Amino acid sequence: AEAREALKLQPGLPLVLSVGSIEPRKNQIMALRAAERLWNEGQEFQLLFIGWNAWNTEAFEEKVAALQAAGKHVRIVRSASDDMLSAAYRAARFSVYVSIAEGHGLHPAESLAAGTPVVLSDIGSMRETGSAGGAEMVDPRDLNGVVDAMRLLLTDDSRLAALTAQISHRPQRTWDDYAAETWDWLINGVEAEETATKS
Known part of the structure; x- marks a missing residue:
């Protein structure tokens, strides 16, 4: 309760919800532009960014300030405890991650692990994350597509429920699973390479 109040x-x-460092490759400006369009349509929701400024954030900051001045419910929390993050994921109707470049994509995985559907870039590793279910996939450069996906999850309870149900069927992986796979690769992968080198 304290974390939620904070x-x-x-x-x-x-x-x-959108979690992650604020920087151009994360494309949070696209989520803001989509939200602005939805607010202008009359949709009612709050948009929360949790993340620190990484670099080149002026356009994002200016857009947030302009939307706040217009009375829109958008906020940035620069730092959050694990309890606050957990509370945010659980409270969210869905999360938005429309990165144009991404590594593993930890935050979408966290959202899905919390049972919260995601609007997710249909690129690279994020495509792999979304393919197991619980994600509405979008082209991160297509404003109309991002708007449509966000509108769908704001207004269509049956679609949201379907994505939530998909999450419950996703393979649940733990850090122990990753460690075991890495160890197996280190032992068996190295042995296989040594055998191939000797042949």
Whole structure:
């Protein structure tokens, strides 16, 4: 309860969440532009970004300030405890990750592990993350597509429920699983390479 209070969420408004360092490749500006269009359509929700400024964030900061000045429910939390993050994922109707370049994509995986569907870039490793279910996949450079996906998850309870159900069928992997796979590769992979080198 304390963690949720610390997030200062607006009661009664659906929460759309985006977690991660704020920088151009994460493309949070696209989520802001999509949210602005949805607010202008009359959709009611709050948008919360949790993340620190990495670099080149001026356009993002200016857009947030302009939307706040217009009375839109958008906030940035620069630092959050694990409890706050967990509370945010659980409180969110869905999360948005429309990166144009990404490594593994830890935050979408965290959202899915918390049972919260995601609007997710249909690129690279994020495509792999989304393919197991629980994600509405989008082209991160297509504003209309991002708007449509966010609108769908804000307004269509049956689609949201279907994605939530998909999450419960996703393979659940733990750090122990990753460690075991890495260890297996180190032992068996190295042995296989040594055998191939000797042949």
